[in-house]
Amino acid sequence: MSIMNDDFFALDLASTLDDEGAPKPPSGWKYMSRGGMLRCAFSTTRPVKMGMGASQRTHASQNFWYVEQVDREEFSGRMINDIHVPIGDPESITMQDLVSNYTPELSYFEELVLPAMAVAANVSPDEVKGVDASGFLSLFGLSLIYLSRHEPDRARELLDQLVRVKADFDGKDQFLFNDLGIALRKSGMYPDAMVYFRRALEFVGDDENLYYNLARVHYENNDWDGCLEYLVLSHRLNPELEMTRSLLEMIVGLDQDHSLLGRYGKPIVPPHIASRARQILTVDSGKLKLDEEPVVMGIEPGRARSGAVGVVELKKHGSDK
Numbered sequence: 001m002s003i004m005n006d007d008f009f010a011l012d013l014a015s016t017l018d019d020e021g022a023p024k025p026p027s028g029w030k031y032m033s034r035g036g037m038l039r040c041a042f043s044t045t046r047p048v049k050m051g052m053g054a055s056q057r058t059h060a061s062q063n064f065w066y067v068e069q070v071d072r073e074e075f076s077g078r079m080i081n082d083i084h085v086p087i088g089d090p091e092s093i094t095m096q097d098l099v100s101n102y103t104p105e106l107s108y109f110e111e112l113v114l115p116a117m118a119v120a121a122n123v124s125p126d127e128v129k130g131v132d133a134s135g136f137l138s139l140f141g142l143s144l145i146y147l148s149r150h151e152p153d154r155a156r157e158l159l160d161q162l163v164r165v166k167a168d169f170d171g172k173d174q175f176l177f178n179d180l181g182i183a184l185r186k187s188g189m190y191p192d193a194m195v196y197f198r199r200a201l202e203f204v205g206d207d208e209n210l211y212y213n214l215a216r217v218h219y220e221n222n223d224w225d226g227c228l229e230y231l232v233l234s235h236r237l238n239p240e241l242e243m244t245r246s247l248l249e250m251i252v253g254l255d256q257d258h259s260l261l262g263r264y265g266k267p268i269v270p271p272h273i274a275s276r277a278r279q280i281l282t283v284d285s286g287k288l289k290l291d292e293e294p295v296v297m298g299i300e301p302g303r304a305r306s307g308a309v310g311v312v313e314l315k316k317h318g319s320d321k
Helices: 028-035 095-101 106-121 133-148 152-163 174-186 190-201 208-220 224-237 242-256 259-264 271-282
Strands: 039-050 057-071 074-080 086-094
Touching (some): 028 133, 039 133, 057 086, 074 095, 106 152, 133 152, 133 174, 152 190, 174 190, 208 224, 224 242, 224 271, 242 259, 242 271
Antiparallel strands (some): 057 074
16 A cells, blocks of 8 residues: 655645635646646537428537647637548647537547557557546536536536546556545546546455445545445554544444534434444554645644544534634
């Protein structure tokens, strides 16, 4: 097991606070500006009127484009023809235009466009520039931008394509999907965060911190069974991991004092969950980066509390303070 490298750029997409003191979600624009040169197929759709008078009908006309980033907020697009090859002179596309009017088509890009480009250029598929780490992160940033624009369907469609990306680029590993899972959890995309954490498990199946991160997102999603399931797996790998113990203490504390449930927006802890958490805590018995700070108060940043089982002092739900 290896330790998550803290210099991964996404880590400074911070838990800054809004005017009401709630954590702000990570900024997709920062992923876009730092991600590097985006390169992918996109589609546009425009209405086309056909017929006249009472028989007139409106149809959607879809075009596909090969889009490349040429500057920080500037892109170029070339039309893709019927045999999936980019043709014609490039058209200039602004960042705002890309976000508003173009839809990423990553699966189409990998499955049809890249092979067609290789055939047209008479080169091997490996010689055609496809998705790399920086382009991948830029596309992930787009998904967060869609969320900020209140377009969750567009975001989820892109996230689904990204987690299934075929390209085998440098940096495609558990660290990448773990960090993106954390960003999705901070954005309130709990089911999507779970998918990304599980994708990270395909690279490493014995990291206790990754199992903790899965437990944490289930906790945020008010799923006690899922939360405990991954806490158990984390604890089995490392009974001394303080973050796991702190979340187990959280479960016990909420069970002991029901007045805290409403305050922190949590459902009642089922008896079998609380009982199992107590049982684990009574037994005394790199890694991936833990998903931000603990969910308890009075702790040095980056470190978890330890001590006897009992009622714990809880943070305000969703707050980093």
